[in-house]
Structures are given as C-alpha cells and as structure tokens.
Amino acid sequence: MIRSFLAASCLVAASSTQAIAVDIRIDWLEHRQIPPPILSNLQPDPLTLGIDGARLGLADISTTGKFTGHSYHIVTSVVAPEDDFIAAARQAVNNGAQLLIVDAPTDDLLALADMVAGRDVVIFNVSDSDDALRDAQCRSNVLHTTPSRRMRADALAQFLLWRRWDDLVMVAGTSPDDIxxxxxxxxxxxxxxxxxxxxxxxxxxxxxxxxxxxxVPLFTQALPDHDLMLVADEAGDFARYLAYNTWLARPLAGSEGLQPVAWSDVVEQHGAAQLQNRFREATGRAMRADDFGAWAAVAALGEAVTRTGSADPAELRAYMLSDAFRLAGFLGTPLSFRDWNGQLRQPIPLVTERAVTALAPIEGFLHQFNELDTLGADRPESQCTSFKEPT
Amino acid sequence: MIRTLLLGTCLCLPYAALADEIWVTNEMDDTVSVIDAGTLEVVTTYATGERPRGITFSRDFSVVYICASDSDAVQVMDPNTGEILHDLPSGEDPEQFVIAPDDRLLYIANEDDAITTVVDTQTRRVVAQIDVGVEPEGMGISPDGLLQVTTSETTNMAHWIDTQTHEIVANSLVDSRPRHAEFSPDGADLWVSSEIGGTVTVFDVQTKAEKGKIRFALPNVRPEKLQPVGMRFSPDETKVFVALGPANHIAVVDAQTFEVLDYILVGRRVWHMELSPDNSKLFTTNGVSGDVTVIDMNSLKPIKTVKVGRFPWGASARPTNQ
Structure with a gap:
C-alpha cells in the first residue's frame, strides 16, 4: 500500500503536464494447466504465454499515462495446476483487485464471475474461446478479448466460400477441444x-x-475427392503429420495448414510490425494469439481510462461497451466490444506459417451494422441475456 | 547512341532538374521513383536503404532526406545522381520527419522508441531527444519554426514541442491512431488526422484548444474504412486534401468551415500527397495498388495513374533547375 502510494507520488513529480496522478491496479489471474500429451514436444508453449502480452500493454499505456497523469501496475497471481484458483482469486479481490485479466479454464472463469457478481469488478477473458461463455453462459461482468471458436470458424468458412472450395472433408481428434x-x-x-x-x-x-x-495415405484413401481437408486438432497432436502425407494432394485448414487465429507473428500490415517488434524486443520470442488477447485487454483498459479520466470499473465497463469506444488493434479496422455479450469485435487473420493469406471478414460478406459481426454469433441469435440487465 | 550520350550529359549537370519532379518512396522495394511532373512518366528509380517512408527535400533542394526505417537511418541523397552522400544519426526506426524553416534542424519520429530526435543536418549531430508517446509518426512544424508537433499513434496524442527549449509544452488527446500533423500556412491552425478514429481534429495553435472535428462519409464505403492519414493544404490555403487510406479516396475539406466539399477516387490505400511545384497537379501515393494518382487541381479530377514500385508511401517535389 505504501509502496504504490510512493510510486504514484513519484509520477506526480515526474509529470509536468498533469497535477494529479491516479494509480490503477490491474490483476493477472492465471490457473496453470498441465498440457495434454502430444506426439512432438519440440515446440512447447512458453510459460509466460499471455502475461507477456499484458506486460507489453502495460508498457504502452504507462507511456500514455505519463502525459495524462495515470500510472498503472499489474499484480500477478499464478496458481499451480493442483491449487485452488478461486481461493487465490478471492484473496486478490479482497485485497482490492477490481480489474481482473484472467487466463483460466471455463469452469474457473464462471466460478470467479459468479463469486464477484454484484461487486465493482470487471473481468477480461483473454484466452478461453468457448462459445457458451459468450452465449447461454455469458456473464455481464466478463469481457472477452480473445475470439470465440465460432468467430474463427466463420472466418475460415468465409474464406472457403470466397475461393469456392466447397468440396470439403474433415479429420477430427477426440479431445473435448477437438470436438x-x-x-x-x-x-x-x-x-x-x-x-x-x-x-x-x-x-x-x-x-x-x-x-x-x-x-496417413491409407487413412485418407477412402475419403471422397475434395478441394481441402479440414482438421480439428487443437493441441497440435497429429495434424502436423497429415501434411503432405494425405492420399490426394490437397491443402489442409483448421488446426493445421491455413489457420484462423486471433494473432500470429506473420501479421505485419496496419502497423502490426511495430507491435511485433516491441513484443519481440521485450520477450525475445514471437507474439501469439494468447499474448494478443492479453495485450488487447490492457490496451482497452488504458484507452477507457484515458478517455473517461476514471478508474472506476463500472464506468470503464460502460465506456468500453459504448459506441464511443474504438481500439486501435493493428488489424486495419477499429476494434470494439459487442454490447450484447462483451465480445471484442476483431478481424481474424487466416495464416500459414509464413504469411497472412487473408484477413476476415472477407470482402463481400456484408452486415447491416458492422462487417465484423459476420464473425461469430450475431445479436439476433444470441442467447446471452445478462448484458440486457442493469449491473 | 546519341540518346545515351545526351542522357549522360544531362545527368552530369550539377543541381539541375530537367523538369519538375515528384519523388516517391517505395516502402517494400527499397527504392525511390522519380516522376516527371510534366510527362507523368517515371524517369528514374534510385536504390535506398530498407523500408523507405518519409521523404523531404532540403528547402534549397540541394539534398533529399529519406527515412530508411529498417536501416535505422535517415539517408541524405544527392538528387542529381541518386548517390547516398551520408547518413544522419536518426535514432531507431525513423518513420517520418519534418525540416525546420531554417533548413537546418530535422525533427525525426523514432517509431519503435517513443522518441522525437532532433538532428542538426550541418554538424550531423543529435541536438535533442524528446520522450513522446508510443509510436510517434505525424510530424508538423509551425511556419515560424517555433512549435513542432509530434503525434503518437498508440498514445493518441499530439505533443506540442517548443523548438527553443526542446521540451513538451502541451499534450492534446485526439482520436485513435493519429498519423499526420499539418500546420495551416498562416500558422493559426493545426490539423491532426486520426486513422482508426476516422476523424481530423483542428486545433487553434494560440490556445491549443480544439476548434473543430471533421468526420467523413461516403456512400457504399463502410465508416470504419474511412481512415484519414496524409493531409495537404491547397496552394490558395482554402482547402485541405485528406487521404482516406483504405477508402481509396481523397477528401476535399473547406479550410475555414471544415465542411467536406468533395471526394476524389484514387488508387488503393492512399497514404500521402504532394503538389507539383507549379501547383497544377496533386500526386497521391497509393500503397496497395503500387501507383500514384495524378489529380488536376483545376477540375479536381484524377487524370492519370503512374505505376511506381511496391507500396509507395511518401512524396516530395523538386522544381525545375534546382
């Protein structure tokens, strides 16, 4: 407490442009998971996946804060796989955490959202793409900066339709994520x-x-002729071995080959190269989708604080869900939150290992309000009701 | 044979452009294309450092400065030979710059470092480095040279820098992703374009207060595609041309009423503009289509498209016999 007060005082002295400094606490809550066993372990996920994006976002908004009289800090709570996530989250909230950036499984996220319901807390889901979380299981205190599975799948479907590759087959794994x-x-x-x-x-x-x-040639021999093979293998277990081993010489898409992702290190247009450079310089590795989700949450918070001049979670949430909110997310079009389920509208890059093949929404897929809403469940079909109630 | 000989002779003439020229940087080709402003043909292409973006002639036209962003250098080129004379110490990732009215100090935006670097082009030394917001890009300088404005794309601000002290005297919040700052020729107004915000904010320079905000609308173009970037005052100072990026149009804005008067169709992802030295034509760099649209200033109609290199970005003019 004393420490953060001191930090705030220092910033007052350093900032010649603003008289009053406001210090804003952001909490990173992560429940580590034991990754499923896969056939090749040569490319493990970095342990700091996600939080590295949040830290980059913190650096960005702190620079802005120097000029606006806002300072920010992140308090991290990383919970081991076997430990109680909710207990750790409760402790953070009781210690004053109000702006929570959460990297945890669906059940943890829902339990957390229900635990803090009615309190002045806003949660950002930065890594869980579960569709129910944005739909029947939505919570009005949870905003999602990572795209849902449906958003990514819609991006791929638009691409296939645009290319007129409509003879399709699929190979799917058996894990819950694959299904x-x-x-x-x-x-x-x-x-x-x-x-x-x-x-x-x-x-x-x-x-x-x-x-x-x-x-693989024998396994795929019985499939009818097709333009492209879809693959569902979210853990990266077997799909890599399908490439170039299929009976017919056909491209792959989905979890291998052409992949619809929130972010990838090959995204470079629209100023993205700058974000990639900053990330690589800070971490020594490439920026991934989970890093981008965390970066976007912190960037959205910073934008809301700058525009409203407030640190109150309810006010920040209201601004983020309003029409006035526009986040520059390096994807060529402003990002904004869907006010019916808290999902961040975002273009979806369709990438290979080496390039962005297309950026969805694909030109020609129209929408009466916002073309980004051609990706994922749209307002009329949404079963999310909690955003309609006052909070 | 004779033609070659003649060409050779002409190239050797010191400090003489044969015709008015428009120089265009090609971001993804590491070259600059030189367009004859009369014939509207590319007359020559010179190699530059990596990822050239900002380009400006010294005010006496003796050299041309080029931001070679990925080479971390501002290159100084002899415009008569295309030879790189030397590099200036630019700081990392220089994207855009502006030369002071005294033709001596160059203000450079270092995009990766959140710094504005001030370089003395004569001594080739860094005079000052000023901390600004994240991803500085737009660079404007008042006609009297007393105020320099740097805009930062991710901090969403115009930073007003006193050129006597090299300190920030004010910060003005603008809409998302400000890309360009342009002082009116009389020095009274500052125009700042916000790419993702989709707006242009006009400030009163004296009070630094916002005096107007311009929004754009085009039938059959999504509002989020209307992304203002480069800006340019007309020679008579009554209009401002605003490049609208992926909307593939230039907006013509009344400089007094801030009303949008017209939209001109150009190539894809239009970045920046330059006037021909005789003020008869406006040239736009179209990043995605890899060409330059030439607009007749009397009719405000596009009259020709000139193919240049990949991803043309910046443009600067050189008059005949300079």
Missing part, C-alpha cells in the same frame, strides 16, 4: 451454406513420427 472446434467448423460451414462430404475420426495412438508416411 468443440469440429462443431464450430461444422456450424460455420452450415451458416455460409457449405457442407462436409465425409469425416473421419483420428483415434490412433501410434507414434506417428515413425509411421505417418505409411499410415
């Missing part, structure tokens, strides 16, 4: 009038590093 992603892709294809001619389930447990060249 959810396969469902999202099916729903997106249905929305845009496409369908899948045939599907196969990947249930092998052999080590495909040795056998891919032998197994």
């Amino acid at each position: 959810a992603w396969a469902d999202a892709m099916r729903a997106a294809l249905h929305k845009f009038g496409l369908q899948i001619a045939a599907e196969k389930i990947w249930s092998f447990d052999a080590n495909m590093r040795r056998a891919a060249t032998a197994e």
Whole structure:
C-alpha cells in the first residue's frame, strides 16, 4: 500500500503536464494447466504465454499515462495446476483487485464471475474461446478479448466460400477441444451454406513420427475427392503429420495448414510490425494469439481510462461497451466490444506459417451494422441475456 | 547512341532538374521513383536503404532526406545522381520527419522508441531527444519554426514541442491512431488526422484548444474504412486534401468551415500527397495498388495513374533547375 502510494507520488513529480496522478491496479489471474500429451514436444508453449502480452500493454499505456497523469501496475497471481484458483482469486479481490485479466479454464472463469457478481469488478477473458461463455453462459461482468471458436470458424468458412472450395472433408481428434472446434467448423460451414462430404475420426495412438508416411495415405484413401481437408486438432497432436502425407494432394485448414487465429507473428500490415517488434524486443520470442488477447485487454483498459479520466470499473465497463469506444488493434479496422455479450469485435487473420493469406471478414460478406459481426454469433441469435440487465 | 550520350550529359549537370519532379518512396522495394511532373512518366528509380517512408527535400533542394526505417537511418541523397552522400544519426526506426524553416534542424519520429530526435543536418549531430508517446509518426512544424508537433499513434496524442527549449509544452488527446500533423500556412491552425478514429481534429495553435472535428462519409464505403492519414493544404490555403487510406479516396475539406466539399477516387490505400511545384497537379501515393494518382487541381479530377514500385508511401517535389 505504501509502496504504490510512493510510486504514484513519484509520477506526480515526474509529470509536468498533469497535477494529479491516479494509480490503477490491474490483476493477472492465471490457473496453470498441465498440457495434454502430444506426439512432438519440440515446440512447447512458453510459460509466460499471455502475461507477456499484458506486460507489453502495460508498457504502452504507462507511456500514455505519463502525459495524462495515470500510472498503472499489474499484480500477478499464478496458481499451480493442483491449487485452488478461486481461493487465490478471492484473496486478490479482497485485497482490492477490481480489474481482473484472467487466463483460466471455463469452469474457473464462471466460478470467479459468479463469486464477484454484484461487486465493482470487471473481468477480461483473454484466452478461453468457448462459445457458451459468450452465449447461454455469458456473464455481464466478463469481457472477452480473445475470439470465440465460432468467430474463427466463420472466418475460415468465409474464406472457403470466397475461393469456392466447397468440396470439403474433415479429420477430427477426440479431445473435448477437438470436438468443440469440429462443431464450430461444422456450424460455420452450415451458416455460409457449405457442407462436409465425409469425416473421419483420428483415434490412433501410434507414434506417428515413425509411421505417418505409411499410415496417413491409407487413412485418407477412402475419403471422397475434395478441394481441402479440414482438421480439428487443437493441441497440435497429429495434424502436423497429415501434411503432405494425405492420399490426394490437397491443402489442409483448421488446426493445421491455413489457420484462423486471433494473432500470429506473420501479421505485419496496419502497423502490426511495430507491435511485433516491441513484443519481440521485450520477450525475445514471437507474439501469439494468447499474448494478443492479453495485450488487447490492457490496451482497452488504458484507452477507457484515458478517455473517461476514471478508474472506476463500472464506468470503464460502460465506456468500453459504448459506441464511443474504438481500439486501435493493428488489424486495419477499429476494434470494439459487442454490447450484447462483451465480445471484442476483431478481424481474424487466416495464416500459414509464413504469411497472412487473408484477413476476415472477407470482402463481400456484408452486415447491416458492422462487417465484423459476420464473425461469430450475431445479436439476433444470441442467447446471452445478462448484458440486457442493469449491473 | 546519341540518346545515351545526351542522357549522360544531362545527368552530369550539377543541381539541375530537367523538369519538375515528384519523388516517391517505395516502402517494400527499397527504392525511390522519380516522376516527371510534366510527362507523368517515371524517369528514374534510385536504390535506398530498407523500408523507405518519409521523404523531404532540403528547402534549397540541394539534398533529399529519406527515412530508411529498417536501416535505422535517415539517408541524405544527392538528387542529381541518386548517390547516398551520408547518413544522419536518426535514432531507431525513423518513420517520418519534418525540416525546420531554417533548413537546418530535422525533427525525426523514432517509431519503435517513443522518441522525437532532433538532428542538426550541418554538424550531423543529435541536438535533442524528446520522450513522446508510443509510436510517434505525424510530424508538423509551425511556419515560424517555433512549435513542432509530434503525434503518437498508440498514445493518441499530439505533443506540442517548443523548438527553443526542446521540451513538451502541451499534450492534446485526439482520436485513435493519429498519423499526420499539418500546420495551416498562416500558422493559426493545426490539423491532426486520426486513422482508426476516422476523424481530423483542428486545433487553434494560440490556445491549443480544439476548434473543430471533421468526420467523413461516403456512400457504399463502410465508416470504419474511412481512415484519414496524409493531409495537404491547397496552394490558395482554402482547402485541405485528406487521404482516406483504405477508402481509396481523397477528401476535399473547406479550410475555414471544415465542411467536406468533395471526394476524389484514387488508387488503393492512399497514404500521402504532394503538389507539383507549379501547383497544377496533386500526386497521391497509393500503397496497395503500387501507383500514384495524378489529380488536376483545376477540375479536381484524377487524370492519370503512374505505376511506381511496391507500396509507395511518401512524396516530395523538386522544381525545375534546382
């Protein structure tokens, strides 16, 4: 307490432009997960995935704060897989945390949202793409800066329709994430009038590093001819071994090949190169989708504080959900929050390892209000009701 | 054979442009294209450092300065030969700059470092570095040279810098992603374009108070595509041309009433503009289509598209016989 007060005092002295400094506390709450076993472990996720994006956002908004008399700091609570996330979150909130950036599984997120319901707390979901969280299970105190599965799947479906690649097959894994992603892709294809001619389930447990060249051609031989093969393999287990081993010479999309993502290190247009450079300089690695979600949450908070001059969570939330809010997110168009479910509207890059192939919404997919709302569940079909009630 | 010989002879003439020229930086080709403002043909292309963006001639036209962003250098080129004479110490990732009216100090936006660097072009030394907001880009200087304005894209501010003390005297919040700052020729107004905000804010320079905000609307173009970037006053100072980026149009704005008078269709993702030295034509750099649109200043109609290199960005004019 004394320390943060001192920090605030220093900034007053350093800032010649503003007389009063306001210090804003942001909390990073993370529940670490044990990653599922996959066939190749050569490219593990960095331990600081996500929070590195939040820290970059903090550096950005702190620079702005020098001129506006706002200072910011992040308090981190990282909970081990076996430990009680909610207990840690409760402690943070009781210690004064009001602006929570959360990287945790769906159940934790919902329990947290319910625990702080009615208190002056705003939660940012920066990594969970579960559609129910934005729909029937939505909570009015949760904003989502990472896209839902449906948003990413819609982006891919728009691309396939635009290219007229409408003969499609799918290979899906059996994990809950794989099943959810396969469902999202099916729903997106249905929305845009496409369908899948045939599907196969990947249930092998052999080590495909040795056998891919032998197994995959046979596994895919029975599929009907197609333009493209969709793959649902969210953990990155088997899909990498499908590439170039399929019976027919066809491209992949979904979890391998052409991937619809929130962010990738190949995004460079619209000033993105600057963000990528800043991130790489600070962390020594490439910026990923979870980093971008966390960066966007902190950037949105900073934008709301700068524009409203307030640090009150309710006021910040109201501003972020208003028409006045426009976030410059390096994707060529302003980002804003859907006021019916708290989801950040955002273009979805369709990327390969080396380039952005297209940026959805694809030109020609129109919407009566905002073309970004062609991605994901739109207002009329939303089952989220909690945003309609006063909070 | 004779033609070659003639060309060779002409190139050797010191300090003489054969015709009015428009110089355009090609961001993704590492070159600058030189367009003959009369014939509207590219007459030559010179190699530059990596990712050239900002370009401006010294006020006596003896040299041309080029921001080679990815080479972390401001290059000084002999415009008669295309030879790089030397680099200026520019700080990291220089994107855009403005030369002071005294033709000596260059104010450079260092995009990756949140700094405005002031370089003395004669001594080739850094005079000052000023901390500004994140991703500085737009650079304007008042006609009397007393105020320099740097806009920062991610901090969303115009920073007013006193050129005598090299200190910030005021910060003005504008809409998202300010890209360009332009003083009116009489020095009374400052115009700042906000790319993601979709607006242009006009400030009274004396009071630094906002005196107007300009919004844009085009049938069949989504509001979020109307992204104002480069700006340019007409020679008679009555109009301001505003490049609208991915909306592929230039807006013509009344400099007094701030009313949008007209929209002119140009190439894709229009960045910046330059007037021909005789004020008869306006040239726009169109990043995505890789060309330059030439607009007739009398009719305000596009008259020609000139193919240049990949991702043309900045533009600067050189008159004949300079």
